[in-house]
Amino acid sequence: MRKPDPCVLVIFGASGDLTARKLIPALYEMRAIGALPEHFKVLGVSRREKTDDAWRAELAASVQQHAKRWDAERWAEFAKCIHYFAGDAAQTAMYSGLEERLRKFDEESNTHGNRLFYLSVGPELYESIVQRIEDAALVTEGKRWCSINSSERSWQRIIIEKPFGHDEQSAASLNRTLGRVFEEEDIYRIDHYLGKEVVQAMLVLRFANTIFEPVWNHRYIDHVQVTAVETVGVGNRTAFFDSTGAIRDMIQSHLLQIFAFVAMEPPTAITAEDIRAEKIKAVRAIRPTTPETVATHGVLGQYGKSADEDAYVDLPGVAKGSTTETYAAIKLHVDNWRWAGTPFYFRTGKHMAKKCTEIVVQFKPPAANLFPGIPHQSGKVLGNRLVIEIAPFQQTRLRFESKVPGTPLSIASVEMQADFDKQFGVEALEAYGPLLIDAMRGDQSLYKHRIEVESGWAAVMPFLDSSSATIRKSIASNYAPGSWGPAAADEMMARDGRAWHNE
Ligand SMILES: NC(=O)c1ccc[n+]([C@@H]2O[C@H](COP(=O)([O-])OP(=O)(O)OC[C@H]3O[C@@H](n4cnc5c(N)ncnc54)[C@H](OP(=O)(O)O)[C@@H]3O)[C@@H](O)[C@H]2O)c1
Missing domain, CATH: 3.30.360.10 (Dihydrodipicolinate Reductase; domain 2)
Structure with a gap:
């Protein structure tokens, strides 16, 4: 099975329940079995201010509670790839700082311009965040080619949580918004079942x-x-x-x-x-x-x-x-x-x-x-x-x-x-x-x-x-x-x- 590509996982909704209870414990378990990419970063985005260390401490407590097994040393090693970015994802102002942070990861950690955006926020924010991602040019047709090393292809993908729409019309509307910004092959509508x-x-x-x-x-x-x-x-x-x-x-x-x-x-x-x-x-x-x-x-x-x-x-x-x-x-x-x-x-x-x-x-x-x-x-x-x-x-x-x-x-x-x-x-x-x-x-x-x-x-x-x-x-x-x-x-x-x- 092909190894996952180097990338940055950008989690919108970093302070939330899903991130602490499911996503981070799952990533920690994936690291334990060697399934994560060698060059990998998690960047959590939420509005409340906190430092990388403060977020890591919150997540450590949650991982101890929700992961299958806990190893303090293994966590300390894994936590080095976890970072936090405070900002309102519904506001355009945040995205230039976000982009700068992502570029820095590419330079320092070889993440190759690959971005996996995870929308772990309330569904009322989905379309607005997708729109902001487009406005900030974090994904464009031309940008499918990595800005760091133009001979290597980079990707930007997005994972959307449930609920995907409230009815047939709202689901179709969300699909249209996503389709304007991402290719269908880059849209991941998740169902944890x-x-x-x-x-x-x-x-x-x-x-x-x-x-x-x-x-x-x-x-x-x-x-x-x-x-x-x-x-x-x-x-x-x-x-x-x-x-x-x-x-x-x-x-x-x-x-x-x-x-x-x-x-x-x-x-x-x-x-x-x-x-x-x-x-x-x-x-x-x-x-x-x-x-x-x-x-x-x-x-x-x-x-x-x-x-x-x-x-x-x-x-x-x-x-x-x-x-x-x-x-x-x-x-x-x-x-x-x-x-x-x-x-x-x-x-x-x-x-x-x-x-x-x-x-x-x-x-x-x-x-x-x-x-x-x-x-x-x-x-x-x-x-x-x-x-x-x-x-x-x-x-x-x-x-x-x-x-x-x-x-x-x-x-x-x-x-x-x-x-x-x-x-x-x-x-x-x-x-x-x-x-x-x-x-x-x-x-x-x-x-x-x-x-x-x-x-x-x-x-x-x-x-x-x-x-x-x-x-x-x-x-x-x-x-x-x-x-x-x-x-x-x-x-x-x-x-x-x-x-x-x-x-
Ligand atoms: N929890 C689950 O088990 C579960 C299961 C399946 C699906 N889901 C879906 O996953 C999504 C997240 O669920 P959740 O339970 O984690 O919700 P949650 O606990 O309410 O967390 C959402 C987080 O988003 C952040 N947020 C809100 N507005 C924001 C903004 N404008 N910019 C940046 N961050 C913002 C909030 O942190 P700040 O206040 O710091 O901004 C909040 O902590 C929802 O769509 C839900 O339906 C959840």
Whole structure:
């Protein structure tokens, strides 16, 4: 695998939670395994004044808390590449000083004019910072050639955090702004779910085996469930959550990306272009939900009061009478040859019975039942089922029917399990680390393309806009904390003759 290029990682939002809790601990872990470039600098940008040393001390405390292991000497060595620049990224005035600092790095630390900008600020600042980067000529077509050594090509790339837009129009607007300043090949729309091992393992499971691909289609698969649920409520993020909701926060971003890996056709090769081309086709094949079908294809909910937390609608920071969903279940169809007639169900929720992110592939029953009247331990044949658990455990489980030893003949469902953590004896890396390294290597395989983002928004908009009024009204406290969500979600599945995987 190609080593990442020398570069400066410029983090806008250096004083923030994401930088301290995820980005810097992930970089520290990457340094520990020798994955960072030899010539590498981090330059954090935020408004509050602080020195390099003060920022390093703050980050040291956070890394001790959030990295997998702590080594004071290793940190001291790594911290030398971390620097701070105080300034308001929304104001043009800051950028000449920033550019000077970056040039100095190039001269002193051989970072070759390569810049990886990371927007770790609130989404309201994204377009304004991109515009300032352009105004300051930190990226121009001509500047793709390194100013230090003109025989060597330099690059400027940008990583954009979620949320990427608030709806279809705002996502398209952000894409247009980005496209005016950066080439698509230099725009990295991050989804940390794609940095998780098991999501990438989906490519290997599907395309490095012969036994799954022949049955990976509507002829053999009855339906697919993609679930990400958690046991905690919204906590102190009420202001953010109330203007976002579960669909925007989880389904539009993470779950549709997982879907793309499950539904895509085999890429010609494992390259970013080929993988993204197939993911784009899968997301574009999602059948638009019409206003008439929203009510039968979606269920929204809000958790009620628990022993230690008020009902969502009564929390401080939540608008009076808010109809923002803390739970959402939606059904989407994919109009292509592979998936015609096989629905995908997406489900996410707060304060649920279990914390879990998983993909459930439910296969159809055999074409003919050769065992009528034969007792089954579960009362009936349950059908083959592949469960790909992404979190909290990384494992894949395949259920199949088996004869119970002895006589008379009886049948039971059994499970084969591959536990990634146990099998390979290695801890999964924090998702941000490998994704950052990919961006430094110019590998966009695990980043979203503009069309994926916009098609994703198009798929969920009917569950968010005025078409969702019928499923949004009277959702206050329609499910109990610690349950599996509103009864209507079970009814939606029951109408289709199916049930959620609540195990
Ligand atoms: N936190 C997470 O786990 C997480 C996960 C996924 C996505 N995200 C996304 O990542 C982004 C950052 O999240 P966060 O939780 O780290 O937010 P945060 O804690 O609010 O941090 C953002 C930082 O940006 C700085 N900032 C604000 N305005 C600025 C300006 N004009 N110029 C320069 N710096 C400015 C602020 O520091 P100063 O006051 O010093 O300027 C602030 O500390 C958000 O878009 C969020 O949606 C976060």
